[in-house]
Amino acid sequence: MILFVKYDFNKACETLLKEHLDAYDVSYTLGSLGEVRIKGSLSEEQRKSLAGSLKRYGIEILDDQKITLVERIKNAIDDLLKNKELKSVKVSSYLADTLNYSYPHLSSVFSESTYTSIENYIILRKVDFAKELICNTDLTLTEIAFQLNYSSVAHLSGQFKKTTGLTPSSFQRIMKKKMNYTVNPNT
Amino acid sequence: MSTKLLNIALADDDEDDRMLFSEAIEDISIRTKLSLFNHGQELMDYLNLPNVILPNLIFLDLNMPIKNGMQCLKEIRQNPDLKDLCIAIYSTSSSERDIEETFLNGANIYLNKPNNFGKLQDSVERILQLNWQYHTSNLNKDTFLFRI
Numbered sequence: 307m308i309l310f311v312k313y314d315f316n317k318a319c320e321t322l323l324k325e326h327l328d329a330y331d332v333s334y335t336l337g338s339l340g341e342v343r344i345k346g347s348l349s350e351e352q353r354k355s356l357a358g359s360l361k362r363y364g365i366e367i368l369d370d371q372k373i374t375l376v377e378r379i380k381n382a383i384d385d386l387l388k389n390k391e392l393k394s395v396k397v398s399s400y401l402a403d404t405l406n407y408s409y410p411h412l413s414s415v416f417s418e419s420t421y422t423s424i425e426n427y428i429i430l431r432k433v434d435f436a437k438e439l440i441c442n443t444d445l446t447l448t449e450i451a452f453q454l455n456y457s458s459v460a461h462l463s464g465q466f467k468k469t470t471g472l473t474p475s476s477f478q479r480i481m482k483k484k485m486n487y488t489v490n491p492n493t
Numbered sequence: 494m495s496t497k498l499l500n501i502a503l504a505d506d507d508e509d510d511r512m513l514f515s516e517a518i519e520d521i522s523i524r525t526k527l528s529l530f531n532h533g534q535e536l537m538d539y540l541n542l543p544n545v546i547l548p549n550l551i552f553l554d555l556n557m558p559i560k561n562g563m564q565c566l567k568e569i570r571q572n573p574d575l576k577d578l579c580i581a582i583y584s585t586s587s588s589e590r591d592i593e594e595t596f597l598n599g600a601n602i603y604l605n606k607p608n609n610f611g612k613l614q615d616s617v618e619r620i621l622q623l624n625w626q627y628h629t630s631n632l633n634k635d636t637f638l639f640r641i
Contacts, residue, residue, distance in 0.1 A: 380630055420629065421523055421622050430626055437636040471603075471640030480596050481636065487597050 319365070326359055372415050378405055379416055383428055387435060393455050397428065433469045436462060440478050447474055499525045499621060499628075500546060504536040504565065505554040505583065510606070514552070514583075517614040523621045533560030537568060540575055547578060550624050552604070555584040555591065563598065570599035577634070579624055592640065601637045616641050 320336055327334055327342070330352055334344045348356065357367045382404050386392050392400065398409040401424070405412060416424050432454050439450045451462040466474045501518065505511050511529050518525055528548065530536040536553075537560065539545065551569075553562035562582060569575045581602035582595045592603050602620055607613045619641060627637055 384631075421625050427626065427630075430623075430632065431630075434632045434636070438633065441636060470638055472638060477638060480593060480638065483593075484597050 322363055322365070323360075326356060329359075330356065372419055375405070375407075375412070375415055376419050379412055379424065380427070383424075383431060387428075387431060387454070397424070429465055430469060432456075433466055436466060436474070437470075437477065437481075440474060441481050497524075499523060499550065499625065500528070500548040501525050501550050501552070501621075502528045502530065502536060502539075502548040503552040503583070504530040504533055504557065504562070505552070506532050506557045507554070510554070513610060513613060514617070517610065517617050518621075520614065521618045521621060523618070523625060525621070532557045533562060533565040537565060540569070547575070549628060550579045550581060550621070552581045552583040553600075555582060555586060555595075563595070566595065566598050566600055579627065579634070579637070581620060596638055601634075602639045602641070604641050 323336060323342065327344075330348060332344050332346055332348065334342055336342055353367070360367065379401060382401055383397075386395070386397065386400055401412055402409045413424055416422075416427070420427065422430075435454055436450055439445050439453070440447075445453070447459050447462065451459045454462065456462040456465075463474055466472070466477070470477060472480070503511060503514055505514070515527055515529070518527055528539070530539065533553070536551070540547065553565055555562040562584070566580060566582070569578055569580065576599075579602075580600050581604055582600045583604050583606060584591070585606045586592075587605050595603055602624075604616055604620065607616055620639070623639060626632060627634055
C-alpha cells in the first residue's frame with residue numbers, strides 16, 4: 307500500500323520549533339525567514355540543549371558570532387588598506403594576528419557568510435578606493451596605483467576592468483558626465 | 494550559509510525572457526525571491542504601493558510597452574523613497590550610447606542579454622554576488638557601476 311501525503315513545510319517547521327521552545331520557560335514570537343525573537347534570553351545551557359534537540363530535525367541555530375567576525379575582518383581590511391605603514395604586510399598574517407584566529411578559519415567563516423572570498427573582497431575594496439580617488443582627487447592613475455600598492459598601472463587597470471566591466475578612464479568619463487548631468491539634467 | 498533572502502524584481506515584456514531569467518536565478522547559491530512584471534508601469538505601480546517591501550535589486554528591460562525601462566529608471570531616481578534602489582538594465586542593446594545613457598540616468602549595472610542560458614546564469618550570479626557586497630559592506634553606492 308502506498309500513501310501519498312501533502313505537507314506544508316513552513317507549518318511543519320513552525321510547529322516543531324514551537325513544541326521545542328515551549329519546553330523552556332520563555333515567551334517568544336516567530337518571525338519570517340527563520341527568526342525567533344525571545345523575550346529575555348536563554349542561558350548558555352538552555353541554548354545548547356535547544357540546539358541539540360533541534361539538530362536531529364536538521365534545524366540549526368545560526369551563530370551570530372560568525373557574522374560579528376565577518377564585520378571584524380572587513381574592518382581590519384579597511385584599516386590595512388588605509389594605513390600606509392602597513393603596505394608591506396602580508397594580508398593573511400595581518401588578519402590572523404589582529405583577530406587572533408588562524409587564516410584558514412577566518413577565510414572559511416568569511417566565505418560561508420558573504421558569498422565571496424577574503425581575496426575577492428579585498429580586490430573589491432581596493433577598486434572602491436580607486437574609484438574614490440578617481441572621482442575626488444586629481445591624482446593620476448600611476449599615483450593611484452602606487453598609493454593602493456599595485457605593482458603597476460596595468461595591474462590596477464586590469465583589476466578595475468574585471469571588477470566593474472569598465473576601464474578606469476571610461477569610468478572617470480561617465481562619472482564626470484554624471485555629476486554635470488545631475489546638477490543640470492536638462493542639458 | 495546565510496539566511497537572508499535577496500528580493501529581486503524583473504520587468505520584461507517578453508515571456509520567454511522572464512521564464513529564462515527565473516530559471517537562471519533559481520539555481521544560484523544566493524537565496525532570492527523573484528517578482529515578475531510584464532511592463533514598466535506594472536513595476537512602478539508595485540513600487541508605489543503603501544508598505545511595499547522594496548526589492549534589493551531591480552532588473553529592467555529597456556524596450557517595453559506602456560512604460561519603458563528608461564522612463565522607469567528616471568522615475569525611480571527622482572523619487573526620494575526609491576532613489577537608493579539598486580538597478581540593473583537587462584537589454585539586448587549593446588550600443589555604447591544606450592549603455593552610457595543608462596549609467597548617466599542612474600543605473601548601477603548594465604547586463605547585455607546573453608545568447609545562451611549558461612552565460613545568463615553566470616552573469617546573474619556575478620551580479621547578485623556583487624550586489625550582496627554592496628548591501629552588506631560599506632562600499633560606496635554612488636560609484637557602483639558594473640557592465641557585463
